[in-house]
Amino acid sequence: MSNRTSKDIELDMEELRTAIQEEYKEVAINPQQGFHFHTGRPLTRILGYHNVWLEGIPETSIESFAGTGNPFSIDAIRQGEQVVDVGCGAGIDSLIAAKMVGPTGKVIGVDMTPAMLAKAMSSAAEAQLSNVEFHEGYAESMPVPSGWADVVISNGVLNLMPDKAATLKEMARVLKPDGRLQIGDILVQKAVPTSAKQKIDLWTG
Amino acid sequence: MAAGFVDFEITWQADVFSDAPQQSSAADFGTVGINFRARKPVDDAEWNTALEALACEISDQPKVE
Numbered sequence: 001m002s003n004r005t006s007k008d009i010e011l012d013m014e015e016l017r018t019a020i021q022e023e024y025k026e027v028a029i030n031p032q033q034g035f036h037f038h039t040g041r042p043l044t045r046i047l048g049y050h051n052v053w054l055e056g057i058p059e060t061s062i063e064s065f066a067g068t069g070n071p072f073s074i075d076a077i078r079q080g081e082q083v084v085d086v087g088c089g090a091g092i093d094s095l096i097a098a099k100m101v102g103p104t105g106k107v108i109g110v111d112m113t114p115a116m117l118a119k120a121m122s123s124a125a126e127a128q129l130s131n132v133e134f135h136e137g138y139a140e141s142m143p144v145p146s147g148w149a150d151v152v153i154s155n156g157v158l159n160l161m162p163d164k165a166a167t168l169k170e171m172a173r174v175l176k177p178d179g180r181l182q183i184g185d186i187l188v189q190k191a192v193p194t195s196a197k198q199k200i201d202l203w204t205g
Numbered sequence: 206m207a208a209g210f211v212d213f214e215i216t217w218q219a220d221v222f223s224d225a226p227q228q229s230s231a232a233d234f235g236t237v238g239i240n241f242r243a244r245k246p247v248d249d250a251e252w253n254t255a256l257e258a259l260a261c262e263i264s265d266q267p268k269v270e
Contacts, residue, residue, distance in 0.1 A: 034226030046221055047238070068238040074216050075242065156238075168208030172245055181210060181243040187218060189235030 011162055017138075020160050021113050024066070028090060028115035031063040037156075039066050044092075047184070048073055053096045058123040064090035064116065067155030069184020072096060077182075080104040081150040084174055086139050086167075087111055087157030091120025091132075097153060098124075098132035107132040108149075110142045139167045144174040151175075155184035210243035211255045 023035075031039055038046055040063045044054060047070045054062060066089060077083060077100040085094040088109030098107045109132065111117050120134045137143045139154075139161060152171045161167040171181060221238035222231040229236075246252040 036227040036229035036231070037222060037225050043221075046219075068221055069217070069240040071240065074240050165208050168210070172209040175245040177245055178247045179245045181241070181245075183241050183243075185239055185241070186221075186231075186236050187215070187239045189237065190233075192234055 013162065016162060017112065024089065024113045025115040027066050028064050028113065028119055035066070037066060037068075039064065041065075043067065049096075053099075054092075056099065056127055057092060057095050058126045060119050060126075061090045061092045061095060061123040064119055065092045067093065067184050068159070068186050069155055071153040071155055071182040071184050072100075074182040075180060077101060077151060077153075078105075082148060083107045083151045083153060084142070084144055084149040084171075085109040086142065086152060086154035086171060087160075088120055088134060089113070089116045089155075091116075091123050091134065093153055093155055094120060094132050094134070095123060095127060095129060097151075098129045101131065103131055105131060108144055109134040110137045110139070110144065112136065112138050140170055142170055142174060146173050147176050149174050149176060149179055151180045151182055153182050156186070158183060158185045209245065209252070211246050211251065213241065213243040215239050215241045 026033065027035065027039060043065055044062065047067060049070060049072070053072065071093060077097050079102045081101045082105060083097045083101060085097060085107060088094045088111045091109055094107050094109035101107060109120055111120070111134070114136065117134050117136055124132050124134070135143045139157060140163065152175055158164055158167060175181075217240040218237045222229050222236060246255065
């Protein structure tokens with residue numbers, strides 16, 4: 001077991017990553033089982049996703065959607081732009097972005113969960129979207145060139161990072177100067193005690 | 206700003222966890238879903254200007270009697 005810990009709290013990073021991977025592997029392979037968060041088409045309605053965005057997006061990506069916000073409602077994603085989707089999961093947001101940027105644009109989705117990536121890749125092929133690619137990787141060290149992206153999107157991922165500053169710095173690295181962050185995530189309105197932060201099951205549930 | 210962004214703004218927030226299939230710890234902490242935006246500075250000059258705008262003066266400490 002790795003003894004690497006978050007510098008702010010005593011938490012085994014590899015144990016946390018494993019727990020998150022196992023949770024979202026279930027979202028990928030058993031999306032109907034019900035989780036402590038909403039998923040799939042019901043969630044797209046809660047978060048205000050327009051029906052037109054979902055046209056042509058394969059159900060295998062929609063059913064495993066587990067975001068917490070709506071990156072596309074923040075600002076338009078424009079034709080020709082290059083977009084990175086951090087923690088892309090089963091690919092719904094990456095595929096929506098791919099449709100928005102069109103054939104002159106490009107989307108890179110990054111995720112650490114192989115089961116999710118497999119669905120994303122399958123969906124991209126089914127939707128015949130050739131301007132999107134998916135790579136396995138961590139949000140803190142993405143396989144994306146520096147200064148590549150016009151926009152970084154992410155949805156329900158940053159809250160799972162023990163070192164949010166490091167993740168945001170990595171997002172900054174891959175962005176062009178003047179590039180945009182458009183993020184869906186969560187906010188707590190009551191202080192979370194350190195003892196709670198050290199409980200891995202509270203990170204995933 | 207510590208991560209290198211300017212123009213941070215939360216643009217939306219809402220309860221996205223109520224009535225989820227399984228009970229969640231989200232309600233214990235008043236957890237809500239949010240959207241936020243931010244921007245990477247155009248250049249070092251913009252970044253330095255933003256940093257300077259954050260500077261604040263520390264008022265004189267009151268005398269202890």
